[in-house]
Amino acid sequence: xxxxxxxxxTNLAVMLVLGVSASLLGVNKFLTANGLNLGMLLAFSALIGxxxxxxxxxxxxxxxxxxxxxxxxxxxxxxxxxxxxxTVARLAERAGLAMPEVAIYEGEPNAFATGATKNKSLVxxxxxxxxxxxxxxxxxxxxxxxxxxxxxxxxxxxxxQGVVNTFVVFLSRVVGYLVDxxxxxxxxxxxxxxxxxxxxxxxxxxIFGLLASIIVAWFSRxxxxxxxxxxxxxxxxxxxxxxxxxxxxxxxxxPLPQNMAASGIAGGGVGGIMALFATHxxxxxxxxxxxxx
Numbered sequence: 001x002x003x004x005x006x007x008x009x010t011n012l013a014v015m016l017v018l019g020v021s022a023s024l025l026g027v028n029k030f031l032t033a034n035g036l037n038l039g040m041l042l043a044f045s046a047l048i049g050x051x052x053x054x055x056x057x058x059x060x061x062x063x064x065x066x067x068x069x070x071x072x073x074x075x076x077x078x079x080x081x082x083x084x085x086x087t088v089a090r091l092a093e094r095a096g097l098a099m100p101e102v103a104i105y106e107g108e109p110n111a112f113a114t115g116a117t118k119n120k121s122l123v124x125x126x127x128x129x130x131x132x133x134x135x136x137x138x139x140x141x142x143x144x145x146x147x148x149x150x151x152x153x154x155x156x157x158x159x160x161q162g163v164v165n166t167f168v169v170f171l172s173r174v175v176g177y178l179v180d181x182x183x184x185x186x187x188x189x190x191x192x193x194x195x196x197x198x199x200x201x202x203x204x205x206x207i208f209g210l211l212a213s214i215i216v217a218w219f220s221r222x223x224x225x226x227x228x229x230x231x232x233x234x235x236x237x238x239x240x241x242x243x244x245x246x247x248x249x250x251x252x253x254x255p256l257p258q259n260m261a262a263s264g265i266a267g268g269g270v271g272g273i274m275a276l277f278a279t280h281x282x283x284x285x286x287x288x289x290x291x292x293x
Contacts, residue, residue, distance in 0.1 A: 010063065018051045031193055036177045042170055049165030057158045060114040061101070061122045067257040070105035070124045080130060084142075088123050091143050094234050095150040097121075108254040109133070112263035113145035114154060121149045128251075129265075137247050140231055140240035141265050147230025148263075153223045157262065160219050164212035172208055176201030213277055220262045220279040225289050238290040245290075249283045 022028040022044055030041035056063075064070060076082040081104070088102045098119035109129040115121030123145045130138060148154070180197035228245075232238035253266035267280030281289075 010059070014052050014055050017055065018048055021051065022047055030173075031177075036174065038174075041173060042166075045166045045170035045173075046162075048169050049167075050162035053158045053162040053165060057154060058116050060116060060154065061120075064112065064114045064122060064124065064260055064263070065103065067260065068105040068107065068124065070103035070122075072101050072103045072122075083135070084125065084130075087139050087142055088146065091139075091146040091234055092149075095146050095230075097146065097149055100146070100149060104130070109248065109251045109266065110253055110256060111141050111145055111265045112256060112260060113148045114260070114263055115149065116154070118149055118152060121154075123149075132251050133244065133247055136240050137244040140235055140244040143231035143234040144227045144241065144244075144265060147227040147234060148223070151223065151226055151230060153227065157216070157220065157223065161216055164215055168205060168208040168212050172201045172204035173197075175204045217277050217279055221281045224267075224280050224286065228286050228290055232290055242287050242290050245283050245287050 019028075025043075025047070027040055027044040027047055030037045030044055065072070073081050073085055076085050084104070085102050089099055092099055100113070100115070100121040100123045103122060103124040105124055105126055107126040107128055109126060109132050111123070111125040111129055113121060113123045123142065125138070125142065129141065133141070176197045176199075177193060179200040180193050183196045184194055228241055231241045235241065248266055255267065256264045262279040264280075267278065
């Protein structure tokens, strides 16, 4: 419940900020007496689409810590914490990165990396993963997360999300305006958009949003393959990453909170049409893709 409330509160705050920004910039006045101002609408759509995505990116580390309860290791106090910090430091050095923050959180086997930039990132691992995997398998998982950072996946996914969000907002309002204009074509006294505009825009935003989710999910799956390959390079062999993926396949895992679902090492496993919305490829495909690396 706490996670759900936090997710809702954050999204409401983001929408409030974007709404105020749109009003101050005047880009929300795309509906005029002469019709739809497409240039103004595009500016409004870009503000909403990219603004929300980048605010989420800037808040990603803080939100990750809040939603998972991850505790950053400031001063390692156990042998596991010492090993964890030393391993991430060694992998980050190999990848040419600044030392990320390293955190542990209570939960089922999983791990994630997040952060607004390559050199201000966070790598977090669950107690369940550390308890269920060998040191070599856990190191491969950490290498996978460091590879995500080295590949700039957080920023790239944000840009993709911003682009598709912009088109969702833009196209839904264009279609809403066209439908509303058609419905009111014989109403000469009517000025401004009617209820047809609002209803159609809302329906289209849902439909286009689902289509956009398929695009973002496809890219997310591709970045998992690249991070697996990056882990193999950092480890000097694909075998540890393959073993870690096999181990994950035999463990009970739980997804991360909704706003972080694409960030975890664990995911996938859905079939049918829902596979189009999966942020992770099936583990079997990831293992096969590592053959020969």
